[in-house]
Amino acid sequence: MFTESEDVSMIRETARRIARERLEPVAAALDRGESRDAFLDNLKLLAENGFMSLNVSEEYGGTNAGTAAFAATTEELGRACASTGVTTSVTNLVGEVIQACGSAAQKQAHLPKLADGTYPAGAFCLTESGAGSDPSAMKARAQKSGNGWVLNGVKLYITSASYAGIFVVWAVTDPDAPKGKGISCFLVEAGTPGMSVGTPERKMGQTGSATCEVRFDDCRIPADAIMGAENDGFRIAVAELAGGRIGIAGLALGIARAAMEAAIAYVKEREQFGRKIADMQGIQWAIADRETELEAASLLIAKAAHLKDAGQPFAQAASMAKLYASEAAQRATYTALQLHGGAGYIADLPLERYARDARITTIYEGTSEVQRLIIARNILAAA
Template structure:
């Protein structure tokens, strides 16, 4: 069994870490305060120009063809510096992967180079609705055929990058009489299309630099060619892409947790009580040892899931395990790091409270921890 990274994977991880430290980290605090939007968008374009917006997209369409392991490493590295930028990068990669997987050649040629090259600031993944979160098969958004056009009506909720996405992958019911999940199709809708309305930005607890909007469709007319894949086969596509997206969110959670623990380890070596560094105290050493062990376990689960996906093997269970464990471990790590800072951890001069807020959502989006447990149990019981 080979645990070493390839030279390309290591280079991508190192580059992401360096770009994060040089460009993302200095902006993270301002983004958290609701400032720095222009710089944020400039950083997204910079990441696109360095190949990070199409890590699993073919070179023919402007992608890096680096694979899922490289994607996981890159998202973790970026999240160490700025979770808001990392989640935008992760979702944009998801959109690119959907288009690469089921889009027509014309769709790939039209949209992927703009997504991977930075002409589009980001991509939007429009699946969740107010009454269809953990159960997306119960979505209410409809698409009906009128002449040579599809007409979309409905609303999507909590859409990452809604305000500045250049293209949206949108799921809608095309056969309302079909069984749940059987009559859903997938479409490409470009920003600026009449009838596509970007709603208010949500005021969030964390990851505030990453804008999250409601996306509304009011008699939104798109050409027949906007359908991706086969009609009524979109739910299968969504389920498969969500599994891949969970690798990204697991990696993001791990990156946030790593950043928090690195800050804490430096702090306890400098902070003195009772005449010696608090790092010498066994109780604190054990707290650090437990968290570091959990984070290493999370890393291995993530890389296993990424490797399975890259090899074309079944990976849904592994991705859910990685997402569940990494996101829950990130909660413990960020709160432990805050605790190790004592009262200082509660002050905004340190980044600990931001890391704790940024990490919290990772147990919720791309499938809650509870949904991950259902998926894991279902897959485990299949083998019995």
């Protein structure tokens, strides 16, 4: 577990090369709302190199590389461009959901399009205005109508919604069922009549990734759009989010590593009081603390990925990895910015972008507070 396999190392190196050559040069422009074409070109390149379906079977065009490779990929992409990294992470999550719960026809229809980039991305439609940390409180409805379903409702903060090709959508199908028991999961293709995507939200960070409202107004979908068993959708959401948290943990780690690499290079060059500031004990201790935390985050991610790939229970480990890595990333990015002094606050350097990009990792795919609840409940239940 302490040494990556040769296959994972090869995947990491390929991701790192693409990140440095293609993602990093446009990251600042994406942050300013520019270079959308380059962003989409890079998503296509990542798909062509197998990075959009890392846990999808080769039968459907996937890489079948496993969770450790997925975490390594999001880390390397996060170092260069968090907006591209989160798009890749969520698209992989969508592919895993379809593979785990979809019918043979659904897998054949959609997984190859995610794998080869025909769909630039996939979208995960769960959150609503009154259903964030508690998704079981969702109000979106799906009602049977003739030979199909009619969807109504509004989903918020949906990553990649403006360019996703396929949407995994959760809606209440039995309003009389106990909370969380009457929810089903559906596949909805982009462009389906009755579905509309709002203007991307203005955000603090990861601004190159579109985050939009998705509205369903009498959106008619066929009977075979349901994924998995009717009224079993909430279980699907909970199970699949656990795997997605490993990707976000890797992304947070990548952002943090980029920030600390920049800080270490800077303090070795910057002079004050007649000497390099890297020679000052206070600077050294700050670096030591942050780097120790990032190494611990890396090990937590590796453990969660190992458990998932081994088919063992991994939800607690995934929550621990996501919690620790995302909060360590807050400390690392702010420490790196502080070590740059005033220069770190200027937009000409990427430090302030790293700090903004890292902030959301403690919020999406389950806040730090939710991760603590999951961890505590698992520990107390086992005691």
